[in-house]
Amino acid sequence: MVTLTIDGQEVKAKEGSTILEAALEEGIYIPTLCYYERVSPAGVCRLCSVEIFRDGHSRIVASCLYPVEEGLVVKTDTERVMNIRKMTVELLLARCPDVKVIQDLAQKFGVERTEFTLEDKKCILCGLCARVCEEIVGVAAISLVGRGTERIVNTPFLEEPGACIGCGSCAFVCPTSAIRMEDIGDTRTIYRWKRKVEFKLKQCEKCGRYWATEAQIEHMKKKTGLPGEFFEVCPNCR
Amino acid sequence: MPRVNSRAELEKLRKEIQEKRDPNKPCISVSSGTCGRAFGSERVYTAFEEEIERQGLESEIAIKKTGCLGFCERGTLVVIYPEEIFYTRVQPEDAPKVIQSVKERKVVDRLLYTDPVTGKKITYEPEIPFYKAQQRIISEANRWMDPRNIEDYVAIGGYSALSKAIFEMTPEEVLEEIKRANLRGRGGGGFPTGRKWETTKKSLGEPKYVIVNCDEGDPGAYMDRSLMEGNPHSVLEGLIIGAYTIGAHEGYVYIRNEYPLAVENLRIAVNQAEEHGLLGGNILGSGFDFRVRISRGGGAFVCGESSALMASLEGRPGEPRAKYVHAAERGLWDRPTNLNNVETWANVPQIILKGADWYRGMGTDGSKGTKIFSLVGKVNNTGLVEVPMGITLREIIYDIGGGIRDNKKFKAVQTGGPSGGFMPESLLDLRVDFDEISKVGSMMGSGGMIVMDEGTCMVDMARYFLSFLEGESCGKCIPCREGVKRMRQILTGITEGRGKEEDIELLERLSMYMAEASLCALGRTAPNPVLTSLRYFRDEYEAHIKEKRCPAKVCKELISYHIIDEKCPGCGLCVKNCPVEAITFMGKKKPVILDQSKCIKCGICFDVCKLSAIDVR
Numbered sequence: 028m029v030t031l032t033i034d035g036q037e038v039k040a041k042e043g044s045t046i047l048e049a050a051l052e053e054g055i056y057i058p059t060l061c062y063y064e065r066v067s068p069a070g071v072c073r074l075c076s077v078e079i080f081r082d083g084h085s086r087i088v089a090s091c092l093y094p095v096e097e098g099l100v101v102k103t104d105t106e107r108v109m110n111i112r113k114m115t116v117e118l119l120l121a122r123c124p125d126v127k128v129i130q131d132l133a134q135k136f137g138v139e140r141t142e143f144t145l146e147d148k149k150c151i152l153c154g155l156c157a158r159v160c161e162e163i164v165g166v167a168a169i170s171l172v173g174r175g176t177e178r179i180v181n182t183p184f185l186e187e188p189g190a191c192i193g194c195g196s197c198a199f200v201c202p203t204s205a206i207r208m209e210d211i212g213d214t215r216t217i218y219r220w221k222r223k224v225e226f227k228l229k230q231c232e233k234c235g236r237y238w239a240t241e242a243q244i245e246h247m248k249k250k251t252g253l254p255g256e257f258f259e260v261c262p263n264c265r
Numbered sequence: 266m267p268r269v270n271s272r273a274e275l276e277k278l279r280k281e282i283q284e285k286r287d288p289n290k291p292c293i294s295v296s297s298g299t300c301g302r303a304f305g306s307e308r309v310y311t312a313f314e315e316e317i318e319r320q321g322l323e324s325e326i327a328i329k330k331t332g333c334l335g336f337c338e339r340g341t342l343v344v345i346y347p348e349e350i351f352y353t354r355v356q357p358e359d360a361p362k363v364i365q366s367v368k369e370r371k372v373v374d375r376l377l378y379t380d381p382v383t384g385k386k387i388t389y390e391p392e393i394p395f396y397k398a399q400q401r402i403i404s405e406a407n408r409w410m411d412p413r414n415i416e417d418y419v420a421i422g423g424y425s426a427l428s429k430a431i432f433e434m435t436p437e438e439v440l441e442e443i444k445r446a447n448l449r450g451r452g453g454g455g456f457p458t459g460r461k462w463e464t465t466k467k468s469l470g471e472p473k474y475v476i477v478n479c480d481e482g483d484p485g486a487y488m489d490r491s492l493m494e495g496n497p498h499s500v501l502e503g504l505i506i507g508a509y510t511i512g513a514h515e516g517y518v519y520i521r522n523e524y525p526l527a528v529e530n531l532r533i534a535v536n537q538a539e540e541h542g543l544l545g546g547n548i549l550g551s552g553f554d555f556r557v558r559i560s561r562g563g564g565a566f567v568c569g570e571s572s573a574l575m576a577s578l579e580g581r582p583g584e585p586r587a588k589y590v591h592a593a594e595r596g597l598w599d600r601p602t603n604l605n606n607v608e609t610w611a612n613v614p615q616i617i618l619k620g621a622d623w624y625r626g627m628g629t630d631g632s633k634g635t636k637i638f639s640l641v642g643k644v645n646n647t648g649l650v651e652v653p654m655g656i657t658l659r660e661i662i663y664d665i666g667g668g669i670r671d672n673k674k675f676k677a678v679q680t681g682g683p684s685g686g687f688m689p690e691s692l693l694d695l696r697v698d699f700d701e702i703s704k705v706g707s708m709m710g711s712g713g714m715i716v717m718d719e720g721t722c723m724v725d726m727a728r729y730f731l732s733f734l735e736g737e738s739c740g741k742c743i744p745c746r747e748g749v750k751r752m753r754q755i756l757t758g759i760t761e762g763r764g765k766e767e768d769i770e771l772l773e774r775l776s777m778y779m780a781e782a783s784l785c786a787l788g789r790t791a792p793n794p795v796l797t798s799l800r801y802f803r804d805e806y807e808a809h810i811k812e813k814r815c816p817a818k819v820c821k822e823l824i825s826y827h828i829i830d831e832k833c834p835g836c837g838l839c840v841k842n843c844p845v846e847a848i849t850f851m852g853k854k855k856p857v858i859l860d861q862s863k864c865i866k867c868g869i870c871f872d873v874c875k876l877s878a879i880d881v882r
Contacts, residue, residue: 070587071742073782087781092587107781114778118747142771143751152740171582171740174565176750178740 061153156197193226298333304340312357332495407495426614452606455699483682486713503613566737585785628654642716681710686797722819745788
């Protein structure tokens with residue numbers, strides 16, 4: 028275990044863990060948009076920036092990536108940190124003025140308006156959807172495409188998402204609800220990538236609930252090696 | 266060519282090569298780097314070759330294709346050895362005349378270089394001011410070598426640093442020598458090379474890797490290309506010595522695919538070094554194994570950033586990662602990795618051969634040795650220059666560069682590539698030194714040096730560099746992706762007359778934010794052009810914003826062209842050249858009339874008018 032200080036509070040953390048993980052464990056608030064505990068951190072949104080102090084020097088680091096060190100002093104609420112949060116939100120507010128989570132952050136950090144020309148995007152390119160799709164689902168049906176201001180999230184070569192199993196993990200992790208998902212009757216629709224992608228849902232033999240897409244069940248069969256009957260019923264009825 | 270299996274065999278080979286060569290035999294050397302080729306050096310070389318063959322002079326006159334000689338703008342350059350007679354602007358038709366002069370040991374006056382400052386002709390290469398004030402320890406060998414012939418490199422002492430390191434020194438002693446020399450990374454950061462090597466050496470994990478970063482991408486800079494094209498063996502030799510020191514047996518050269526000649530010459534060099542037993546298994550019979558692979562980059566500027574480069578090498582998108590854990594501990598494939606720039610590696614053999622004390626004799630307290638700059642922009646002599654650290658900017662620009670073109674006034678010099686800063690006239694006596702340049706808001710960078718004259722608008726220049734960075738930001742982190750875009754938008758607004766007084770404060774706030782919060786150095790240094798232009802040329806921003814005026818008369822939206830009636834004789838030259846028919850001919854001896862509503866402000870009329878009858882306001 029490593030002992031460090033976050034906002035004056037002594038915190039013990041596992042060696043190799045990050046400042047953010049240590050803070051979350053102790054219930055110390057650090058805002059994030061691109062962080063999800065089940066996938067690898069990427070350091071995209073920089074909202075989790077904190078100031079660290081060592082040997083009389085201080086510097087700004089992304090807490091989702093910075094590994095804890097013995098005796099490290101971390102502050103999450105200095106003026107430098109607050110200025111970074113504010114400017115990040117101001118830039119995001121200009122990019123996605125209609126996104127609720129960003130409006131809420133703006134209110135929280137006292138950003139009343141943005142000085143920049145407004146755009147009307149929903150996606151902040153945090154890449155969580157792509158990371159979940161690759162690291163957890165294991166299909167990598169979508170990824171970040173292109174560079175710089177041209178960057179988007181899309182399918183390989185912008186073609187129909189052939190590898191997508193319609194599991195909806197991307198919609199689940201998306202912090203701005205840029206990826207939308209809807210189940211109506213036996214059909215699941217995912218709205219994103221300038222298209223509508225439809226999947227057939229499978230019914231639970233016991234309770235009759237539509238619980239997963241057919242493609243998703245095929246994927247789970249392959250991944251787990253379990254017999255087909257196992258997937259005839261939903262997790263609740265098993 | 267047989268394998269060289271020991272130190273003695275290498276020396277024997279060297280002696281044989283040297284004995285074969287007659288130092289007094291005239292040699293016609295054609296500068297054939299990419300820049301030379303652009304001037305047609307290939308045709309010039311063929312013309313010489315054919316003429317020599319026609320006259321049956323093969324045994325009397327040698328001919329050689331070398332890499333870039335630095336003074337590229339005067340190409341095709343031809344040097345006659347042993348006298349070192351220096352010819353510029355040589356054409357294929359000049360071949361018979363030059364060969365005749367070589368036979369008679371005379372000089373072709375017409376092809377000599379004329380110093381634009383004194384107007385005098387200069388015969389010998391070392392006497393040309395452009396070369397005189399330089400100190401070429403790394404780039405000099407380009408002059409003597411056909412980069413595709415390993416014998417040329419061996420003849421001038423090549424690979425003797427390697428054999429010295431392997432047979433006379435322990436890896437620890439080599440490391441100590443590099444540390445004592447205080448060699449600092451030439452890629453831009455100036456990190457002490459010895460310390461980097463030491464961390465990699467001490468880090469746990471096998472295998473260890475060494476990498477050459479040849480992903481040079483700064484606009485107008487080509488130091489690394491020139492070295493890789495002209496003397497790839499010197500880079501390889503440095504790399505092998507580094508690998509020996511660190512304990513690496515695998516290395517990579519990451520090189521831009523846009524440098525086809527450098528890739529080709531490097532590939533030939535690697536093959537020849539392997540054939541000679543200088544690379545590969547059991548190097549020089551010492552038992553040390555080291556293999557090199559060449560990996561070609563796809564053209565993203567950000568791949569010059571070390572962590573993005575490694576991601577690209579691994580086959581992933583070229584995006585940087587946070588460097589809280591250094592590559593020296595966990596780099597390529599999570600193994601200890603030491604990456605250095607081309608020029609840094611090329612310094613290594615020199616230090617091993619001549620010693621740290623010799624190296625420390627050049628430069629300032631904090632920056633030792635020399636630095637190669639790509640001197641471009643509004644100076645009389647542009648090209649690659651190698652200078653000792655500690656030389657002043659003034660010496661580079663005026664003594665080597667020959668001052669500003671067309672008798673205009675100096676305005677600013679930018680070092681460090683697109684995210685470097687501008688330095689004004691008051692800083693011309695600043696010494697070239699990693700720390701001094703950083704202090705004034707710019708950076709050494711990898712060696713780009715762009716000189717600007719009074720006709721340059723600094724706001725427009727800042728806008729240009731930000732638009733370059735906007736296209737090259739990888740887009741991963743928000744401060745860089747969104748910040749660079751917004752900066753460029755604000756700067757464009759100012760240059761187009763839409764600037765607001767609050768813009769300056771917003772630019773400063775954005776700059777602070779990007780410098781602190783960005784993930785990699787690209788984003789962290791991107792505000793430098795904005796910050797330094799605001800620091801040294803704030804009045805220009807204010808003129809654009811408050812008076813809607815571009816003092817340098819560059820920003821199209823803020824200027825207009827006018828005919829000065831008293832000066833215009835109605836010659837009609839501007840009428841003929843105007844691409845949009847905005848100027849009307851009113852008869853001889855009557856001034857022409859310019860229709861402002863049609864004018865696209867291309868400035869052609871201004872350029873073609875011989876009587877200065879056009880005014881820009």
